[in-house]
Amino acid sequence: MKVFVKGTVQGVGFRPTVYRVANSLGINGYVLNKGSNVEIFLDKREDEFLKALRREIPDNASIDEISLKEEQGKYEGFVILESSEGVKSSLVPPDTATCDECLDEIFDRGNRRYLYPFTNCTNCGARFSLIKDVPYDREKTSMSEFSLCRNCKEEYRDPLNRRFHAQTISCPECGPKYMLYDEEKNAIEGNPIKTFAKFIDDGATGIMKSWGGMHLVCNFEEVGRFREWYRREAKPFAVMMRDLETASEYVYIGEHEEEALRSPQRPVVVLKKSEDKFGVLDGISPGLDTAGIYLPYTALHHIFFHYLKSDGIIMTSANLPGEPMITRNEDAFNLNVDVYLLHNREILNRVDDSVIRFYNDKKFFLRRSRGFVPHKIKVPHRKNVIGVGAEKNVSVSVSTDGELYITQYIGNTSYYPSLEFLASATDHLINLLDIKEISGIGIDLHPRYLTRHFGRDLTERFSAEIFEVQHHWAHAVSLMVDNGVEEPIIALTLDGAGYGTDGSIWGGEILISSFDSFERIGHLEQIPLIGGDAATRDPRRIVFAIFEMLGKNSGYFEEKETDILRNLMKKSPTTSSFGRVLDALSCYLDIGIKRTYDGEPAMRLERYLNAGERKIDFETEVVDDKIVRTLPLFDQLSEYPDKSRKADLAYSFVYALLKKMTEVAIENANANGIRYIGITGGVSYNVPIVKIVEKFVEDGGLEFLTHDQVPNGDGGISIGQNAVAGVRLER
Template identity: 45%
Template sequence: MHIICAFENASRLRKVYRRGDKPYAVMIRDLKTATKYVDISELERKHLTSPQRPIVLLHKKAEAAETLEKVSPGLGNLGVMLPYSGAHLLMFHYLKADGVIMTSANPPGEPMCIENAKAFDLGLDLYLMHNRRIIHRCDDSVVKVNSGSTNFTRKSRGFVPIPVEANHNHFVIGVGAQWDVTGSVSRNGEIFLTQYVGESQQYPTLQYLDDAVHHLMGLLGVKYVEAIALDKHPKYSTRIVARRLAKELGAELVETQHYHCHAASLKIDRKVSGPLVCLTWDGTGYGDDGTSWGGETLLADFSEYKRLTSLEGIPLLGGDRAVVDPKRVVTALQLKLGREATMASPEEEDLYSKMLDKSVVASSMGRVLDAVSCIIGVCCKRTYEGEPAIKLEKWLEIGNPRFEFELEFAKKGEVEVAKTLPMFNQLMDLKIMTERDRADAAASFVKTLVGGLADAACSDAESNGLKQVGLSGGVSFSGPITAWVKKTVEGRGLQFVGHERISNGDGGISIGQNAIAGARLGWFRRTRGC
């Protein structure tokens, strides 16, 4: 089910559904009309007009920016899809509008409605119902063309349950992480993905995940399962589903490390059989040392991995509060650098100073991008997942990296640590006066950082006799970041490996979990002569 809304009523819809600045997707009546609002490449056109009819993230045209600002605030792109059902075609036959907002019919944080009675609770102005029963939910798929390749920001309707070749022949279930959750089921050397489930904090979503996994098992005729793979994070809600499935099916529980799963999903996606040096960048993941990771370079095979490089840790003042309030991240950086806390009151500064050495530390690329976004004045308050970093992308695209930054590394045990504090000190020293300055400063900082990490990854690959460097995790949805990494890798004469069939983000975690658990089952049996 969808909620449909006119462009001009976007603000009203946001208020009713407490959506903050989260962008809406739109349905445009036809391809020709869509070109009035967005730029469309040949590959993007193929996706828009394909039988799967996904939402495609497209660059807004400058002349349409004002019209679309309330639909996707602060962003350079817009999610667009074309009509794919008879009801959609009838709607546009009678409507004069070029397009409408199309969003899933569900209360915030809960699964999409599939029953008419539940839909009536949404309090909309008009309803178009039918007498066909909806058996199973399935959200619209979302794709983005990134450096010439297709990335799935959400893989669902039209694309599941198309299998990918597995690295094992075991019967395994993966239950995903915490956000952008999917499940996976392996059978006969293939891994099948469930449809997109979403955020797992709410009980109805956990039940949806359980239902989706059982539905997929039924479709595949899978009754016997050897292992349930889950994330190591002790507080992830999906662990509840994993334990329930393990008890029901008599299966072994296999814990997997979040960033190892990102690397494993990329290896499955691009059929990389041997070890891979992989940059794994996102917002949050549970580290082996109990800290929050998110800016890691791994040397990964399916059964094991080694952490090669990481970002310097940033204290998260108030833990998860800092994730939704980037000003806390900036304040932590300022306090670490001995600078004035310009984004905190005197009372807050005193409190934060006491919290600084007791706070959870994050080596997260997502938090670094949040801080840059806030420092240059793009976004200092998160109303949806990844917002500050996502809004920063537009500024990275238009920025000229003309400012000089220097990235240094320091050894900590066996891990090379990228020292971001001196770079932040440089950024805060810049006299940023105009919008052009802001864009150029952001592009200079981020290009230096990701280029330096990519260059180090190339050296790691060469020292291990490898010819490929991969990039995975939610940060890799950023067009400029992926382009800078790819250019660095190819400039060193190595092959850049990015996602094409499996989601870069946490939507692909369950496939990585499945691959790792299957590999470990095989290793366990070989080492014990089973």
């Protein structure tokens, strides 16, 4: 009997498990990788074998489908055969954190891998970041240039060893090595990791090369100097803590957060700062009551903390402004830090750290990358389609046979290096899936997005049909895909900006959405953006425009500047953006009066929304049956010149605005027989806002949808584009 297994079965110790199960049952036959699936021949006891296999499946493996084919054959014993070419319909697993068994070896003085930073086994380590192609064999990884020593060969060939057929096996004798360099590119003698740790403890800034890229590193005390050097005035930095116990002294960790921090994926988790350590973390995420924390995930990190005195370190992606994370050693020196800890294994696939925050048990992905790619989700079509995303926080989605795969985080594609990364990541995913034909390409409406040009290039390359998908519709559809909902929903799609079908800038939308069409049933009133993008960088301009419309003085500008702004306002673009309303509110309350990174004023506002209560009765109205007015709220806000109650003012304002938007959504849901109302878009990362909307929806007797696997923000746009294009192709 031949058994064909489809799922995550490459690079996870699946064949060794098959071997052990078959031998325990006295079965003769073979197992081999075939494409990205596994083929097994059994001469007897098939039912017992399959039951035992499901019980003993490795932690990182998953079985999606098993098919059987009657076939006779005669074999002596059970063997693992060399891989062969075949259908590529499943992928290697993501990079996963070093397992406990490997950690025990790393810190065992008697073990030959004592303090070896590339220690791994079939259950852990780098996978996606170092693979060229499937089947997953050593020659198709960046470990191919490191020949196995005698001891590693013995482990690799021993069916009872957990490194049996572990393709990335190595040791200090035969594997990659770390080297330490100073700012002049001179090698520094001694133990590279120990010496690097001392440099960091002593206040140096450094670069540390990891599995899927490089990190900039410094201790907490140097954050001011680090910000000045890196020219990041206030953008939050991720922090790697020594261990969970230490992290719990700095942030509050709930049950779901702890599970994520300990998980093999080891994402950065956004957590609320503790009262005791608030001041220590203030320079790391200025003006926010949260910080992004993660735990060591590579053997290197554990060894580094073995030597380090500090509780934790700033550890953020190493890149030039706007460009992707650095992966090549020669490029690292362009950043001009004090010290460089680099290794000699090539990074084939750049993979940034994943970033999540929790809403109850739901994961809100701010960035879905290391540990979570490649990952597949179901889509309501079976077409080969590519969604190319929007402009920022881009990921690409590729679908085939009813399953959609998402690339790693790409970044801001207005920069050419990121656009090159977009192309290479897309090609790599297409190659891993062995897709030869593409039927459709989904792109954004915005005429200036470079992803549109990339999408059109793909259209010509594959002779595919192109589908323009409005930005907020794509958000709404991504929410449907995330929740497995195929019937129409109403979605509050709230973000900073998206190109509307009328050519204006949308961002505070209420949409009835299905996979093949949408209707804009409500939106916030349009507000001028004086100077266009300049207003997003200086929210005082938004407040000025609002107060001009109200016939009031904002008080931010001198008379000469006021005259200039009034003239600019007449020809400025307008927006219905909820994000810009939050920026204006944050600015008016003196919480965030400038933007030094995307979303900063609104992000600073969340701290006050968390602390505020509805103690002020703000009211607004809906005009023309669909326009939710914001100006009356600012008019009422101006009656409270004493801003000492800013938390309650902020909460009461936002509550009133969301109440009116949700009333529009509920009224339309009832009129159209729709049972789901959800929230999506960049604003839906704001937990207090999500809580308010959820309560209104549930009080209205309807079911509430939010995200869990697909990013809320623009990282999820390609999923919506893909689903729309695929469904339209089928229908």
